[in-house]
Amino acid sequence: MEEIVKVPKQAEKGSGLTFWQRTYVPEIVRGLKLTAAHFFGNLAVHIFHLLGLWTEHRGAATVQYPEEMRGYSSRLRSLHRLTKRADGSPRCVACMMCETICPASCIYIVAAEHPDPNIEKYPESFDIDLGKCVFCGFCVEVCPEDAIRMDTHILDFAAYSREEMIWDIHRLLNNEPRRAEGIGQIRKMK
Amino acid sequence: MPTLTIDGQPITVSKGTTVIQAAEALGIYIPRYCYHPGLSIAGSCRMCLVEIEKAPRLEVACYSQAADGMVVHTITENVRLARRSVLEFLLSNHPLDCPVCDQSGECDLQNYYMEFGLYQSRFLENKIKRRKAYPIGPHVMLDNERCILCSRCVRFCDEVSKSHELGIVNRGERSEIALYEGRELNNAYSGNVIDICPVGALTERDFRFQCRVWYLNRTASICPGCARGCNIEIHYNVLRPYQSKGKRILRIKPRFNPAVNKWWICDEGRYGFRHIDASNRLRECEAQTADGVIPLGMETALKTAAAWIGESIEQHGKDSVGFFLSPELSNEDLYAILKLARHLGISKIDFRNPGEHPGFEDNFLIRGDKNPNRRGCVELGLYHRQRENGGWMAEEIKQGTLRMLVAFLQDLSLEPEFKAALVSLKRLIFVGSNSNATSEQAGLVLPSATYAEKNGSFTNFQGRAQRFERALVPLGDSLPENELIARIAAHFRMPEQPFEREQLLLDLRAEFPFFDQSTLDPPDVELAYQTTIAQREHA
Ligand code: SF4
Ligand code: SF4
Numbered sequence A: 001m002e003e004i005v006k007v008p009k010q011a012e013k014g015s016g017l018t019f020w021q022r023t024y025v026p027e028i029v030r031g032l033k034l035t036a037a038h039f040f041g042n043l044a045v046h047i048f049h050l051l052g053l054w055t056e057h058r059g060a061a062t063v064q065y066p067e068e069m070r071g072y073s074s075r076l077r078s079l080h081r082l083t084k085r086a087d088g089s090p091r092c093v094a095c096m097m098c099e100t101i102c103p104a105s106c107i108y109i110v111a112a113e114h115p116d117p118n119i120e121k122y123p124e125s126f127d128i129d130l131g132k133c134v135f136c137g138f139c140v141e142v143c144p145e146d147a148i149r150m151d152t153h154i155l156d157f158a159a160y161s162r163e164e165m166i167w168d169i170h171r172l173l174n175n176e177p178r179r180a181e182g183i184g185q186i187r188k189m190k
Numbered sequence B: 001m002p003t004l005t006i007d008g009q010p011i012t013v014s015k016g017t018t019v020i021q022a023a024e025a026l027g028i029y030i031p032r033y034c035y036h037p038g039l040s041i042a043g044s045c046r047m048c049l050v051e052i053e054k055a056p057r058l059e060v061a062c063y064s065q066a067a068d069g070m071v072v073h074t075i076t077e078n079v080r081l082a083r084r085s086v087l088e089f090l091l092s093n094h095p096l097d098c099p100v101c102d103q104s105g106e107c108d109l110q111n112y113y114m115e116f117g118l119y120q121s122r123f124l125e126n127k128i129k130r131r132k133a134y135p136i137g138p139h140v141m142l143d144n145e146r147c148i149l150c151s152r153c154v155r156f157c158d159e160v161s162k163s164h165e166l167g168i169v170n171r172g173e174r175s176e177i178a179l180y181e182g183r184e185l186n187n188a189y190s191g192n193v194i195d196i197c198p199v200g201a202l203t204e205r206d207f208r209f210q211c212r213v214w215y216l217n218r219t220a221s222i223c224p225g226c227a228r229g230c231n232i233e234i235h236y237n238v239l240r241p242y243q244s245k246g247k248r249i250l251r252i253k254p255r256f257n258p259a260v261n262k263w264w265i266c267d268e269g270r271y272g273f274r275h276i277d278a279s280n281r282l283r284e285c286e287a288q289t290a291d292g293v294i295p296l297g298m299e300t301a302l303k304t305a306a307a308w309i310g311e312s313i314e315q316h317g318k319d320s321v322g323f324f325l326s327p328e329l330s331n332e333d334l335y336a337i338l339k340l341a342r343h344l345g346i347s348k349i350d351f352r353n354p355g356e357h358p359g360f361e362d363n364f365l366i367r368g369d370k371n372p373n374r375r376g377c378v379e380l381g382l383y384h385r386q387r388e389n390g391g392w393m394a395e396e397i398k399q400g401t402l403r404m405l406v407a408f409l410q411d412l413s414l415e416p417e418f419k420a421a422l423v424s425l426k427r428l429i430f431v432g433s434n435s436n437a438t439s440e441q442a443g444l445v446l447p448s449a450t451y452a453e454k455n456g457s458f459t460n461f462q463g464r465a466q467r468f469e470r471a472l473v474p475l476g477d478s479l480p481e482n483e484l485i486a487r488i489a490a491h492f493r494m495p496e497q498p499f500e501r502e503q504l505l506l507d508l509r510a511e512f513p514f515f516d517q518s519t520l521d522p523p524d525v526e527l528a529y530q531t532t533i534a535q536r537e538h539a
């Protein structure tokens, strides 16, 4: 038997308020008191911090982005990078698996013949249009060569034009991972 | 006539038919590597093992002849196990290069492994290293590590091209495919070994890494390279133009037609598509003026063409205009031109046959006549004059009786008598796909579509009218010749003409009994391309 849930047609307003709540002013005062307590409490903590005192006690929970950044989960899918062989050339062999699986069709690879027949194939160009990417991570999962990763923890790659959002092989190869120590840890940026 | 049962279906076949052929006749596909219907039977790969009742062990379907009362099971637990073991052996020294292998996507190792594979590898030994990726001829690249020694390529060179370049050298696990000393795989049909190689051991040098095969679109067509009219399939990439640097057509594959080319095509035809995306393609209408060549819109150009023809007829009579056709035009194009000429009362129609001095010919596929539709021209009554290469037209131009010429496709100035005559021509309209010396001289140039960009049919030397399908959108402003003609005809108050292919073809067949009686090959004859059949079966 199905349980029938009755959905109220209208939000219920004002019912169940006590007399004191209805008088309005005392509630406002109570709210302001809470805000003011946090404000002055944090102000005091930050002043102590400036004087080098009481540093083991954290102030407001706000992260001072972008001066400070939080560490992300190691599973986080962030900006892509292409990994390198020992000699610095891309590990990617231009197999087009990532290009094929990409649901946003935002990977553009041009393959070429590698002079070494044991490598055989390499990407002459490898562009990702981050303006289209949906950060699904399929490209990473499908890669047979561990050539593409999304572990840089870089999320601030906004740009002023669509063209700048297209990252080419040089930028992707030189994306050094920027990883903080674990979740919740705050890291000061230089 | 033995009657046997395969997977519960009875079939009667002629004596000598093998089980694999009988199964195919029933629509049952038996996996195979070494077996190819166009080659002798090797029986070496053991992939086609099937269970035959009362036989002590599994039998190879490619070699066992059908016998009366035979009961065959093509897919039982034992068969699966056997195929799995065969695949395990084949992979024991296989490099698994799939990410860099051009065959991947149409590879029979991949295809069958998906169905019968042993996914947990048991192999601990080291794989044997062999020579990788080196050219063995102008078109073919060999990778010995990927080869599964099915010997199809060796048998092809021995039995079909009869050029005997390839052999298997060494013994045991050291055996490999090699060229005989001092030889090169450069016979006129060498590209076919790429098609029949079931794995990525033989790859196409021209196609390597241009595009992943699963990105390719495929359209049935007819090779325009010679009078044989081999059935082909055009593989092109239009969705990812950046991958092949703007080239649209990437490769040509043969299509199976038992009456024309069987499973094969020649290399000339296989690589004869380059003019389609060549830099000398005509993309827009052009007119020669006092200030040089200027581009024209299609409507203006067609109007000008019609006006020129009209003027010439009005002022100098019907005999002042001539149509110079080409045996590279399709039946439909020729017929459309013929219709327009009839309506205008133009009788000076001829075509030049560049194959007058025949090119290379052999007793297999390649014909000396390098035109796809000379037979069509003849059957349409365009060859009755029996004058050499339209030379009479050059004469008339010189005498001044022929003042205007509409020339299709060919470079007339290659013919010495025309070279001199073209100068005295008052007006020349050139209709063609690529520029040449004649198009540069023409007062008006109308760009036309190539065979890959239009629907139509060619009549091959045997008299088979074979249809081809449009694969690509015509480049730039270009249009199929019959459409150009239809739009010119519209300016002459010609009664509404059907220039739709189907209608044209119906009219053509109604008017010319030859075309009614000739076999009209539809473009869907089965693919010669073995792996594609396998793919279809395993899809
Ligand atoms: S994360 Fe997803 S959408 Fe982005 S490039 Fe990779 S596959 Fe494409
Ligand atoms: S899947 Fe990996 S190896 Fe293949 S093209 Fe993408 S990044 Fe390169």
Ligand code: SF4
Binding pocket: B094, B095, B096, B097, B098, B099, B101, B102, B103, B104, B105, B107, B108, B109, B110, B146, B199, B200, B201
């Ligand atoms: S031949 Fe087939 S299985 Fe072998 S590497 Fe090429 S695609 Fe992969």
Ligand code: SF4
Binding pocket: B146, B147, B148, B149, B150, B151, B152, B153, B154, B177, B196, B197, B198, B199, B201, B202
């Ligand atoms: S190169 Fe290809 S066709 Fe030739 S034997 Fe090896 S696998 Fe067979």
